[in-house]
Amino acid sequence: MGSFAEGAAPEAECISFMKLAVEQAKLALDSLEVPVGCVIAEDQNVISVGRNRTTETRNATRHAEMEAIDVLLDQWKKKGISKEEIASRFSKCTLYVTCEPCIMCAAALSIIGLKEVYYGCANDKFGGCGSILSLHTSNSGKLPSGGTSERKGFKCTGGIMATEAIDLLKSFYEQGNPNAPKPHRTVVPRV
Amino acid sequence: MMGSADGKTVGPSDCWEIIHIPEKPPICPDHQPTVDVLASAIDAKHANTIVRKLNHIAPLEGLRHVKRIKKTFLDGGKSQLFAILCMDPGSNAESNYIPEDVLGLMNTYQLSTFTTKVCKYAATTKEEWEEQCKLWPTSFHPPTFNIDGITGFSEADSLSVLKFMKLAVHMAKSGASLVNAAVIVDPISGETIASSCDEVLYPGALTKGSSKEPCCSKDHERTIQGDANEMEKDLISNETKQSYMEVSCLHPWGWLEQRLHFYLDSWHPLRHAAIVAIETSAARDRHLFPMSTRGADSVQEDQKVLTPTGSPLKRQKVKNDEISDCNMNGSRYDPTRPYLCTGYDIYFVWEPCAMCSMAIVHQRIRRVFYAFPNPNDGALGSVHRLQGERSLNHHYAVFRVMLPKEILH
Numbered sequence: 001m002g003s004f005a006e007g008a009a010p011e012a013e014c015i016s017f018m019k020l021a022v023e024q025a026k027l028a029l030d031s032l033e034v035p036v037g038c039v040i041a042e043d044q045n046v047i048s049v050g051r052n053r054t055t056e057t058r059n060a061t062r063h064a065e066m067e068a069i070d071v072l073l074d075q076w077k078k079k080g081i082s083k084e085e086i087a088s089r090f091s092k093c094t095l096y097v098t099c100e101p102c103i104m105c106a107a108a109l110s111i112i113g114l115k116e117v118y119y120g121c122a123n124d125k126f127g128g129c130g131s132i133l134s135l136h137t138s139n140s141g142k143l144p145s146g147g148t149s150e151r152k153g154f155k156c157t158g159g160i161m162a163t164e165a166i167d168l169l170k171s172f173y174e175q176g177n178p179n180a181p182k183p184h185r186t187v188v189p190r191v
Numbered sequence: 192m193m194g195s196a197d198g199k200t201v202g203p204s205d206c207w208e209i210i211h212i213p214e215k216p217p218i219c220p221d222h223q224p225t226v227d228v229l230a231s232a233i234d235a236k237h238a239n240t241i242v243r244k245l246n247h248i249a250p251l252e253g254l255r256h257v258k259r260i261k262k263t264f265l266d267g268g269k270s271q272l273f274a275i276l277c278m279d280p281g282s283n284a285e286s287n288y289i290p291e292d293v294l295g296l297m298n299t300y301q302l303s304t305f306t307t308k309v310c311k312y313a314a315t316t317k318e319e320w321e322e323q324c325k326l327w328p329t330s331f332h333p334p335t336f337n338i339d340g341i342t343g344f345s346e347a348d349s350l351s352v353l354k355f356m357k358l359a360v361h362m363a364k365s366g367a368s369l370v371n372a373a374v375i376v377d378p379i380s381g382e383t384i385a386s387s388c389d390e391v392l393y394p395g396a397l398t399k400g401s402s403k404e405p406c407c408s409k410d411h412e413r414t415i416q417g418d419a420n421e422m423e424k425d426l427i428s429n430e431t432k433q434s435y436m437e438v439s440c441l442h443p444w445g446w447l448e449q450r451l452h453f454y455l456d457s458w459h460p461l462r463h464a465a466i467v468a469i470e471t472s473a474a475r476d477r478h479l480f481p482m483s484t485r486g487a488d489s490v491q492e493d494q495k496v497l498t499p500t501g502s503p504l505k506r507q508k509v510k511n512d513e514i515s516d517c518n519m520n521g522s523r524y525d526p527t528r529p530y531l532c533t534g535y536d537i538y539f540v541w542e543p544c545a546m547c548s549m550a551i552v553h554q555r556i557r558r559v560f561y562a563f564p565n566p567n568d569g570a571l572g573s574v575h576r577l578q579g580e581r582s583l584n585h586h587y588a589v590f591r592v593m594l595p596k597e598i599l600h
Contacts, residue, residue, distance in 0.1 A: 061556045
């Protein structure tokens with residue numbers, strides 16, 4: 001996993017996409033969702049956006065990445081694009097997400113064969129791109145013993161606008177997770 | 192083939208069992224770490240006194256699993272007792288001397304010491320324990336968690352587990368080819384919350400003989416079935432190449448190569464059985480407990496209305512004032528509503544892949560049962576072991592239900 005060292009400026013283009021991902025995270029926060037957002041770009045164009053919708057759907061797997069992938073699949077299938085062509089387009093797409101993809105999303109990104117991922121803050125509880133597991137490396141674990149398609153890796157770079165991503169998460173947990181069964185700590189009224 | 196018509200569990204019942212898959216991979220039993228201790232032969236008639244004194248003057252902190260006394264049988268039916276006096280001062284940085292009280296005891300009973308090895312950590316499996324006792328006897332307590340089943344299942348629980356596993360197997364076999372199936376169950380009420388098959392290549396509702404199936408000729412069907420039987424032989428002979436190609440968790444990257452059967456638009460590379468089952472259970476939850484923005488009074492009204500739905504109420508008891516607290520926060524919390532899949536079990540035919548294993552962490556599944564391991568991408572012990580990743584915010588207990596391979600025929 002690469003990471004932008006302090007002092008080294010990430011490319012402006014990368015920042016501009018991450019700003020859009022942060023916008024999505026803010027939308028999530030406004031909807032009382034864990035504020036994580038993402039965009040998917042193809043040829044420098046944003047072709048899909050997603051934000052966390054776990055509370056609204058009561059489906060804890062509806063992370064921003066899964067939402068954005070489903071938007072794309074729907075679009076492409078409606079246009080009648082073939083499965084092979086869809087796979088080929090996924091392999092040219094870059095994901096910008098405010099928080100390191102969790103183990104589930106990292107596995108999903110590998111399954112669809114995304115080209116590259118840029119993320120904001122690391123996810124030291126669930127991260128699947130280096131923090132807990134390293135599912136972005138093609139040699140994580142055994143290779144499939146059957147079939148022709150092999151485990152796919154993707155390039156992954158963290159630390160893009162990490163402060164903004166963390167600040168959003170902090171403001172969410174300060175206001176308390178409305179979806180949690182019981183407040184874990186004193187709930188501070190939102191200012 | 193499973194469970195006869197009169198309701199008795201026969202046939203496979205003598206060849207299935209439920210095995211707990213622990214958080215850590217078992218250590219090779221004969222490679223367990225050891226530490227050196229100072230021991231001595233002791234006279235049996237002083238054994239009680241000596242052990243009592245030793246426990247007082249030199250308790251074996253950190254080696255509580257190690258027994259103080261070892262009995263060795265000698266030729267001629269006689270036996271000799273040995274006792275651990277203290278940690279070996281020669282190999283222990285923390286106490287590099289023999290405690291004075293121990294020296295006194297050695298003088299009193301004329302003990303001549305020797306250094307010996309004992310296992311450093313308590314055994315986590317029976318196999319480890321048996322190996323430990325070859326060095327020096329230890330005690331063994333099977334791991335206990337607050338999850339039912341880890342220390343064994345009652346007969347009724349076992350039968351219930353088998354029943355739901357059979358349902359999963361039945362579903363996995365019900366389509367044109369073998370796929371994975373996931374069944375989410377509320378073990379308290381015995382209710383099936385959601386049951387789904389892989390929907391990577393086609394919707395799960397599309398089953399063999401289904402009227403929705405537009406163009407499945409008998410020939411085509413037979414070909415697929417024939418392939419599946421061949422695949423099984425391969426698996427049994429440990430050649431997993433090309434086997435069970437449409438079981439999504441076994442071949443997560445296989446979606447591209449798979450031939451699309453029907454419904455050109457309905458394929459989805461991520462719709463593994465667990466993902467679909469979670470979606471179904473979430474939809475059920477939204478249906479049974481519709482979202483509301485009403486105040487605390489109507490929340491309690493809801494409670495009355497919703498109680499008869501048969502949903503177990505003991506999961507979360509929240510006092511009324513806590514409900515008000517939550518409402519202050521601008522949201523509503525219904526204490527009768529289960530939080531995601533808290534308390535629920537999930538049954539898989541094949542061990543779930545990394546994506547599905549993490550999905551069921553997120554959805555707060557309590558126990559996971561699977562029948563067959565997944566050497567390609569299994570994340571419950573085969574390739575990864577999520578139940579042992581302590582950083583995750585939720586942990587489930589994992590069990591393998593040993594079933595005969597023939598059940599897939």
